Amino acid sequence: MSDAPVAACECPSCLAPDDSPTKALHRQMLRFFHALGERQRRLYAALEARRIGRGGQRLLSLITGLHVQTIRRGLRELDDPPADLPPQRSRRPGGGRSPVEKKMPACSTTYGPCSRRRRPATP
DSSP states (O other), rough: HHHHHHOOOHHHHHHHSOHHHHHHHHHHHHHHHTTSSSHHHHHHHHHHHHHHHHHHHHHHHHHHHHHHHHHHHHHHHHHSTTTTTTTTTSSSOOOSSOHHHOOHHHHHHHHOOOGSSSOOOOO
């Protein structure tokens, strides 16, 4: 793996001034973590939290920067994978921001399809 900079771990042992094997392990975990997609990150953090046991969710939250609720969602997905979610997707269809034409239909009829292109201002 490359030595690209990754986000720092916020756990107590990594914040301590001395070098420990835990710091090296957390750096490797973060390097791997940042190579994953959104859903894989959630599942990996959940898997590690389950492996650690009590306090694992909080510790993985400090290491990865994920919210504890996100790790809990990953644990639920490990126990019961969503049937309606294809494997190549990390979210269900329909998420995200609505297009402006859908939110304000009058906008597309008023300005036409050219409104998306940038035009120079007229003096």
